[in-house]
Every structure is written in structure tokens, then in C-alpha cells.
Amino acid sequence: MTTQQLIEQIHHKKSFLCIGLDVDLSKIPSHLLEKEDSIFEFNKAIIDATHHLCVSYKPNTAFYEACGIQGWQSLKKTIDYLNENYPEIFTIADAKRGDIGNTSTMYAKAFLEDLNFDSVTVAPYMGKDSVEPFLEFKYKHTIMLALTSNEGAFDFQTKIIEGKELYKTVIETSKTWKNSENLMYVVGATKAQYFAEIRQLIPDSFLLVPGIGAQGGNLQEVCKFGMNSNIGLLINSSRGIIYASNGLDFAEKANIEALKIQQEMEAILVSKFSF
Amino acid sequence: MTTQQLIEQIHHKKSFLCIGLDVDLSKIPSHLLEKEDSIFEFNKAIIDATHHLCVSYKPNTAFYEACGIQGWQSLKKTIDYLNENYPEIFTIADAKRGDIGNTSTMYAKAFLEDLNFDSVTVAPYMGKDSVEPFLEFKYKHTIMLALTSNEGAFDFQTKIIEGKELYKTVIETSKTWKNSENLMYVVGATKAQYFAEIRQLIPDSFLLVPGIGAQGGNLQEVCKFGMNSNIGLLINSSRGIIYASNGLDFAEKANIEALKIQQEMEAILVSKFSF
Numbered sequence: 001m002t003t004q005q006l007i008e009q010i011h012h013k014k015s016f017l018c019i020g021l022d023v024d025l026s027k028i029p030s031h032l033l034e035k036e037d038s039i040f041e042f043n044k045a046i047i048d049a050t051h052h053l054c055v056s057y058k059p060n061t062a063f064y065e066a067c068g069i070q071g072w073q074s075l076k077k078t079i080d081y082l083n084e085n086y087p088e089i090f091t092i093a094d095a096k097r098g099d100i101g102n103t104s105t106m107y108a109k110a111f112l113e114d115l116n117f118d119s120v121t122v123a124p125y126m127g128k129d130s131v132e133p134f135l136e137f138k139y140k141h142t143i144m145l146a147l148t149s150n151e152g153a154f155d156f157q158t159k160i161i162e163g164k165e166l167y168k169t170v171i172e173t174s175k176t177w178k179n180s181e182n183l184m185y186v187v188g189a190t191k192a193q194y195f196a197e198i199r200q201l202i203p204d205s206f207l208l209v210p211g212i213g214a215q216g217g218n219l220q221e222v223c224k225f226g227m228n229s230n231i232g233l234l235i236n237s238s239r240g241i242i243y244a245s246n247g248l249d250f251a252e253k254a255n256i257e258a259l260k261i262q263q264e265m266e267a268i269l270v271s272k273f274s275f
Numbered sequence: 276m277t278t279q280q281l282i283e284q285i286h287h288k289k290s291f292l293c294i295g296l297d298v299d300l301s302k303i304p305s306h307l308l309e310k311e312d313s314i315f316e317f318n319k320a321i322i323d324a325t326h327h328l329c330v331s332y333k334p335n336t337a338f339y340e341a342c343g344i345q346g347w348q349s350l351k352k353t354i355d356y357l358n359e360n361y362p363e364i365f366t367i368a369d370a371k372r373g374d375i376g377n378t379s380t381m382y383a384k385a386f387l388e389d390l391n392f393d394s395v396t397v398a399p400y401m402g403k404d405s406v407e408p409f410l411e412f413k414y415k416h417t418i419m420l421a422l423t424s425n426e427g428a429f430d431f432q433t434k435i436i437e438g439k440e441l442y443k444t445v446i447e448t449s450k451t452w453k454n455s456e457n458l459m460y461v462v463g464a465t466k467a468q469y470f471a472e473i474r475q476l477i478p479d480s481f482l483l484v485p486g487i488g489a490q491g492g493n494l495q496e497v498c499k500f501g502m503n504s505n506i507g508l509l510i511n512s513s514r515g516i517i518y519a520s521n522g523l524d525f526a527e528k529a530n531i532e533a534l535k536i537q538q539e540m541e542a543i544l545v546s547k548f549s550f
Contacts, residue, residue: 022378024381060374060378062372062374062378062379062381062382062385063378063381065381065382065385066381066382066384066385066389068347068351068385068389068390069344069347069348069351072343072344072347073344076343076344096372096373096374096398097337097371098371098398099335099337099371100423100424100425101425103297103335103337103338104337106299106337106338106340106341107337107340107341109341110337110340110341110343114341114343115343123371123373123398123400123401124400124430124431125398125399125400125420125423125431125432126398126420126423126425126427126428126432127425127426127427127428127429127430127431127432128426128427128430129425129426129427130425130427131427145400145401148375148400148401149375150375150376150401150402150404150405151402151403151404152401152402152403152404152405152406153401153402154402155399155402155403155448156399156400156402156436156441156444156445156448157400157401157402159436159437159441159444160436160437161431161434161435161436161441162434162435166431166434166436166441169431169434170431173430173431
């Protein structure tokens with residue numbers, strides 16, 4: 001998918017919501033546990049109930065790996081279901097991978113080619129040759145960790161390195177890499193005050209923003225400082241939507257929670273761009 | 276496995292060799308491609324031919340994920356085969372994972388509990404709460420990236436942060452984390468001169484050292500600066516051993532290459548400790 005197609009989808013749906021499919025078997029409705037592939041059945045119901053309210057889905061690979069081979073089967077069925085039924089959706093493999101060059105190529109093939117996600121998240125610690133293999137894929141996107149939403153972000157990411165915070169050095173350095181136009185960045189919503197500074201470094205890039213809802217981020221604040229003329233934001237919510245209920249009505253309740261966020265997003269878009 | 280058991284194995288085998296099982300279907304002998312599980316058959320033959328010469332095997336998950344569900348089945352068969360037949364071997368899932376706390380717990384369970392590896396590699400960028408969930412597992416080890424062996428290591432890891440290189444800050448900070456006694460560190464062999472400084476920070480920790488052989492590192496140099504009284508080193512070699520031949524004699528040639536390194540290691544141990 002091109003960035004332009006993503007932007008058009010945002011305009012069409014009046015939403016820049018990404019729903020995190022972080023499926024934990026201990027949290028899903030018990031009636032689904034009898035199904036042959038509980039995780040996929042859960043995802044399918046959530047997707048069918050919310051696809052018109054969001055522009056992206058983001059399965060976090062940890063939750064699937066924790067279920068072993070069965071989990072990988074569920075992940076594959078989920079991405080295949082999305083690609084077949086909702087090809088307009090921007091899909092994100094939240095895998096946070098990164099290794100030496102030839103090994104990163106293997107990860108890139110796994111997620112962008114074989115599973116056929118539109119994008120994958122990567123970690124920056126190993127530098128240029130650990131990320132560039134992901135950037136080679138045309139019409140695919142690499143979403144690099146910059147400033148994350150967890151407490152540990154302050155351990156290294158905000159430390160000062162050559163006069164500026166490490167996460168800024170990471171962003172600036174990545175702009176010099178080959179095919180860097182295929183980069184997006186993870187920026188946590190719990191630190192909305194940082195968005196203005198980040199926008200000075202990367203005014204045009206899309207930012208994937210976790211931390212709204214369960215992690216305490218504020219949508220209005222993030223949009224005020226982080227939005228650009230192409231919107232430029234994908235706001236993720238996981239638990240607040242997919243675990244809105246653990247009864248028979250889980251998909252219906254997920255729809256209601258997603259609708260609330262979509263409506264808040266629509267109001268922001270109307271006030272800012274007269275959508 | 277306890278660290279003491281690993282040390283005893285090193286004494287017994289006169290080896291601190293780790294063999295990287297980075298299995299690429301385009302590089303393995305063609306006669307194996309007819310097998311139902313080519314990757315596992317390749318690994319089994321390599322393991323049977325080299326287990327007495329090394330103390331550890333390290334499958335890199337990227338190579339298995341690149342083969343999808345079949346790849347995960349091969350990974351599971353490989354670790355099960357090791358645990359059943361060679362329980363003395365220290366097994367490493369080279370996965371370089373890391374995420375926010377509850378998600379890292381999922382990764383930790385996947386590798387340390389379900390697959391039952393002795394250890395897993397992790398990336399430090401997301402800080403304390405992304406690594407501590409791995410450290411909770413008793414008799415298991417978490418091997419954190421410190422200074423890697425690739426060119427991109429110089430992008431961020433060696434940058435000066437509060438008066439010292441980032442990788443030193445990473446090491447020092449990690450020592451304050453809960454259950455930090457379960458940490459080991461990845462330190463690339465291409466920069467042997469750094470080992471003396473790293474040993475000042477972590478005199479007792481085990482270091483996993485990639486970069487010998489194909490990546491150009493020198494075993495003698497690494498041992499001179501990196502070895503401690505408990506040896507404290509696991510030296511990894513992948514391609515130089517597992518792809519020594521791509522003919523019918525691949526396992527035999529892998530044995531010969533592993534033996535060369537084991538003998539070099541034995542000579543170092545004899546001269547340094549009168550083994």
C-alpha cells in the first residue's frame with residue numbers, strides 16, 4: 001500500500017484509528033475457547049465489527065508466539081482474512097525485529113513478503129544495516145521505535161547524546177538511510193509535549209502512536225502537536241476496544257468503543273480541516 | 276540450566292563454542308530438500324556431528340520465521356531434539372525481542388517456558404520494563420545486546436551519552452534491574468579492544484560473542500581481553516561451521532571445522548588455566 005492510499009482511507013473513513021490485535025487467551029470470551037482456532041475467531045469478529053471505523057490493524061507477534069505453532073497459524077489466518085476481505089486496511093506486524101543485515105532480510109521477507117503485511121515495526125539499536133533490509137520493499141513500510149510509551153523509555157531513549165536526546169539522534173540518523181521514505185516512527189502518546197519537537201525533525205512522516213487509553217495518553221493533545229497536513233498519525237488502541245466486554249457481546253462492545261474514538265477523531269478532523 | 280552447570284560443561288568439553296543454527300534453505304545440501312522437514316534434518320545432522328565439541332547451540336529465529344509455520348515446527352523439533360538428547364547443552368533462542376512489560380512477558384513465556392530454551396537474546400532500547408519480565412525465570416538466562424558486531428553498531432551504541440558510550444550505559448543500567456544476575460551480554464568480536472573496558476563493568480558476566488570467522492573476529496584477541504576466571508565467554512560461529520560443505524559430507528565437514536575451533540579453545544584454556 002502507498003502512503004497516499006493510507007491518507008485517502010483516512011479521509012474516507014474520517015478515522016486514523018489503528019486497532020491492536022493483542023489477543024490473550026486468558027482475556028477473550030470463554031465461549032470462543034471451544035472453537036478450533038479461538039484467536040482467529042476472536043480477531044475475525046472484532047475485525048468484522050470495527051473495520052469501517054479504523055484504518056489499520058496491528059497484531060503484536062508476542063501474543064501469537066506465546067501460543068506456539070497454533071499461534072502462528074492464527075496470525076497467518078488473520079492477515080490472510082484482512083488481505084482478502086478488507087484490502088484497504090493498512091496492516092502492521094508489531095514485531096519489533098532487528099538483526100545484522102542478512103538476518104534482517106529474513107525477518108523482512110517473513111513479514112512483508114510471506115505473511116504480506118503492509119508494514120512491520122523494528123528496533124533501532126543495531127543501526128543502519130539492521131533496518132535498511134526492511135526498507136527495500138516497495139509499497140511496504142517500516143515503523144521504527146523512536147520514543148516508546150513505557151516507563152523504560154526514560155532509561156536510554158531520552159538520555160542526551162551529542163547534545164540531544166537519543167530518540168532524536170535515532171530519527172535524524174534514520175533519515176540518511178537508503179529508502180528512508182519508507183520509514184514511519186513509533187512515538188508514545190504518554191508524552192504529547194514531545195510531538196512538537198519531533199515534527200520539526202520529521203514533518204511529513206507518519207507516526208504510529210500507542211498509549212491512548214489503557215496507557216493513559218490523550219488524543220486531543222497528541223493531535224494538537226503531532227498532526228500534519230496529511231494527518232500523519234495512526235493512533236493505536238488495543239485493550240480498550242478488544243476487551244470492552246468478555247461476554248457474548250464482545251464484538252458489539254468493541255464496535256461501540258471504536259465508534260467513540262472514531263467520532264472523536266472525526267470531530268478533530270472537521271475542526272482542523274473542515275472534512 | 277545454572278551458570279555453574281554451563282561452566283562445568285566448558286571444563287568437561289574444553290570448549291566454549293556456540294554453534295549458530297542459522298539455517299537458510301538456499302544454502303543447505305540439495306539432497307536434504309527432498310526431506311519432509313529439511314531444516315530439522317539439517318540441524319539434527321549438524322548437532323549429532325558437533326555436540327561434543329561445543330557447549331551451546333543458537334538458532335536465530337529469523338531464519339525459521341522466514342519459512343512460516345513450517346519454520347516454527349522445525350524450530351520446535353530442533354529445541355525438543357536438543358533437550359531430549361543433549362540436555363547438557365546450553366540453548367539460546369537468538370530472537371532479539373523486547374516490548375512493553377506485559378508483552379515481553381508473552382515473549383519470555385514463548386521462548387523460556389513453551390519452547391523451553393535455556394536463554395533468549397533481547398534488545399535494550401525500550402529499557403527496564405521491557406527486559407525484566409525475561410529475568411524472572413529461574414535457571415533461565417537473558418542475553419542482552421550491548422555492543423554488536425555489525426557496522427550499524429557505530430550508529431548509536433558507541434555514541435557518547437553522559438560521558439560514556441551508550442553500550443556502557445546500557446550495561447551499567449541493566450545491573451540495577453531486578454534479577455540482573457540472570458543477565459548475559461552480546462559483545463561483538465570485531466572490536467576486541469573493547470573487551471577490557473567491558474570487563475571492568477561486568478567482570479563476572481558471561482558474554483556471547485558473535486563475529487568470529489565470517490565476520491572477521493579474532494579468537495585469541497577476544498580471549499586475551501574478554502576471558503575471566505570462569506571463562507565467561509561463549510564464542511559463536513555459524514556459517515563457517517554449518518556451511519563448511521553443501522555436499523553429502525556437510526556434517527563431517529562441520530565436525531572438522533568445529534574441531535579446529537575446539538582445539539584452538541583447548542590450547543587457550545591449557546595455557547591460561549592448565550586445564
